[in-house]
Amino acid sequence: MEKEIIIGVLQMSDRASLDTNAYSSLSGDAILEVLTSYIKSPYRTIFNIIPDEYDLILKTFHTLAVEEKCCLILTTGGTGPAKRDVTVEATEAFCQKILPGFGELMRMESLKYVPTAILSRQTAGIYENTLLVNLPGKPAAISQCLQAVFPAIPYCIDLIEGPFILANEQNIKAFRPKSG
Amino acid sequence: MEKEIIIGVLQMSDRASLDTNAYSSLSGDAILEVLTSYIKSPYRTIFNIIPDEYDLILKTFHTLAVEEKCCLILTTGGTGPAKRDVTVEATEAFCQKILPGFGELMRMESLKYVPTAILSRQTAGIYENTLLVNLPGKPAAISQCLQAVFPAIPYCIDLIEGPFILANEQNIKAFRPKSG
Amino acid sequence: MEKEIIIGVLQMSDRASLDTNAYSSLSGDAILEVLTSYIKSPYRTIFNIIPDEYDLILKTFHTLAVEEKCCLILTTGGTGPAKRDVTVEATEAFCQKILPGFGELMRMESLKYVPTAILSRQTAGIYENTLLVNLPGKPAAISQCLQAVFPAIPYCIDLIEGPFILANEQNIKAFRPKSG
Numbered sequence: 001m002e003k004e005i006i007i008g009v010l011q012m013s014d015r016a017s018l019d020t021n022a023y024s025s026l027s028g029d030a031i032l033e034v035l036t037s038y039i040k041s042p043y044r045t046i047f048n049i050i051p052d053e054y055d056l057i058l059k060t061f062h063t064l065a066v067e068e069k070c071c072l073i074l075t076t077g078g079t080g081p082a083k084r085d086v087t088v089e090a091t092e093a094f095c096q097k098i099l100p101g102f103g104e105l106m107r108m109e110s111l112k113y114v115p116t117a118i119l120s121r122q123t124a125g126i127y128e129n130t131l132l133v134n135l136p137g138k139p140a141a142i143s144q145c146l147q148a149v150f151p152a153i154p155y156c157i158d159l160i161e162g163p164f165i166l167a168n169e170q171n172i173k174a175f176r177p178k179s180g
Numbered sequence: 181m182e183k184e185i186i187i188g189v190l191q192m193s194d195r196a197s198l199d200t201n202a203y204s205s206l207s208g209d210a211i212l213e214v215l216t217s218y219i220k221s222p223y224r225t226i227f228n229i230i231p232d233e234y235d236l237i238l239k240t241f242h243t244l245a246v247e248e249k250c251c252l253i254l255t256t257g258g259t260g261p262a263k264r265d266v267t268v269e270a271t272e273a274f275c276q277k278i279l280p281g282f283g284e285l286m287r288m289e290s291l292k293y294v295p296t297a298i299l300s301r302q303t304a305g306i307y308e309n310t311l312l313v314n315l316p317g318k319p320a321a322i323s324q325c326l327q328a329v330f331p332a333i334p335y336c337i338d339l340i341e342g343p344f345i346l347a348n349e350q351n352i353k354a355f356r357p358k359s360g
Numbered sequence: 361m362e363k364e365i366i367i368g369v370l371q372m373s374d375r376a377s378l379d380t381n382a383y384s385s386l387s388g389d390a391i392l393e394v395l396t397s398y399i400k401s402p403y404r405t406i407f408n409i410i411p412d413e414y415d416l417i418l419k420t421f422h423t424l425a426v427e428e429k430c431c432l433i434l435t436t437g438g439t440g441p442a443k444r445d446v447t448v449e450a451t452e453a454f455c456q457k458i459l460p461g462f463g464e465l466m467r468m469e470s471l472k473y474v475p476t477a478i479l480s481r482q483t484a485g486i487y488e489n490t491l492l493v494n495l496p497g498k499p500a501a502i503s504q505c506l507q508a509v510f511p512a513i514p515y516c517i518d519l520i521e522g523p524f525i526l527a528n529e530q531n532i533k534a535f536r537p538k539s540g
Contacts, residue, residue: 081306099441099479099481105467107280114355116331116356117281117332119332119336159440159442177498283460287464299461
């Protein structure tokens with residue numbers, strides 16, 4: 001039996017987590033929309049909005065990775081230089097391996113649009129069979145960054161023994177090298 | 181009342197700190213000159229030349245950030261691979277958050293001129309309301325690097341609740357995104 | 361008397377270390393071939409193939425740097441996101457200074473060929489008088505990465521007081537800034 005593809009989407013937002021208005025989930029919704037466009041395989045998402053609190057973020061990472069068995073967790077928000085921005089701290093504490101190439105490429109990509117891209121500390125990493133990637137907070141930046149890094153995500157999940165993800169080749173090309 | 185803009189400039193140099201000749205402050209002077217050209221708001225600088233000693237660098241960071249209330253500290257020197265190069269070690273020990281995008285962009289920029297740019301370990305980070313940025317040791321490289329990263333500095337200082345810095349738009353464009 | 365140039369080449373490979381077939385040393389051989397083409401000075405290499413085991417890698421780094429007095433150690437393999445990939449962990453534990461510019465440039469270079477380049481965690485660092493550089497596992501990627509970073513290697517070894525390495529200018533240009 002094939003492994004189910006479960007993807008966690010986690011929006012960090014002090015304001016949004018207190019707010020019940022529809023507009024407050026804009027960042028997370030932007031991620032969900034890109035996933036719909038990029039992934040052809042059947043998959044299920046778990047979407048949470050939580051405040052920018054270190055302990056709570058860490059606990060939610062654990063729930064999504066260990067209990068919910070997400071092969072991929074995508075975060076949005078909390079990667080800047082302000083005191084309340086602690087998503088990166090939680091990511092580094094949670095992951096067993098850090099993959100600096102994700103942050104480098106996303107900043108390089110965002111630099112094409114705004115010089116303040118260098119203020120983002122976003123990174124990515126591995127915990128057991130889960131890949132965790134920090135995305136920026138703004139919807140436009142989210143889709144620019146996902147377009148840059150998504151081609152490497154299905155193969156990364158192969159390497160950590162997660163489910164096989166088939167990309168929607170009309171919208172994005174996933175790359176898998178010929179020999180492992 | 182508006183907050184005063186105080187900028188610390190710290191030159192690490194074993195030779196220069198023992199030397200009273202004017203030429204020995206070349207690197208620090210290069211930073212001061214770029215600041216004059218880039219910043220329109222009134223500001224005050226504090227310029228120190230100290231030897232490449234870890235404890236002394238750390239102590240000077242503390243003085244500049246906490247006692248002198250600098251919103252920005254710019255260092256020059258001590259970012260290479262040699263044993264005496266300890267500016268980066270002190271920066272990482274002092275800062276509460278590291279901003280890897282500064283070092284990445286400055287190395288990428290310097291690579292346009294010299295392939296040895298990859299030997300620089302320069303980085304940047306935040307301590308409370310102070311942004312600390314390591315610059316290279318050579319005057320030409322200093323101005324190349326500041327040109328690359330300065331556009332993000334005023335907004336970064338906004339985010340850490342420092343004073344509002346107005347850039348001299350004729351010489352450099354500072355970028356502030358529309359919504360926080 | 362001039363210092364002897366000794367270069368350690370270390371191939372991490374679970375399969376190759378159990379295997380006596382000639383093809384299994386492909387990655388290490390690719391490194392040796394590039395060195396032959398790039399280095400004009402007389403030098404000696406020490407080539408080991410070992411399994412992907414953290415303690416063994418760390419011990420071999422120590423032997424190559426301290427006992428064998430290699431000024432340069434080049435590794436291949438073990439830089440990916442999989443659980444068995446521990447070369448980067450051992451490198452970070454062994455080195456006294458990390459040089460992030462090497463990994464950044466190698467990933468940027470590899471990105472020209474494959475989007476999965478961001479999955480490599482390869483880095484470089486210094487232990488006393490030894491420069492240690494992680495290279496990818498695939499022969500083609502090895503030569504792309506060495507071509508990008510080699511121009512900075514002889515000067516780096518000067519800075520850590522290693523032997524003077526003369527490059528073969530027909531095949532690669534080593535760069536040494538005019539003043540130290």
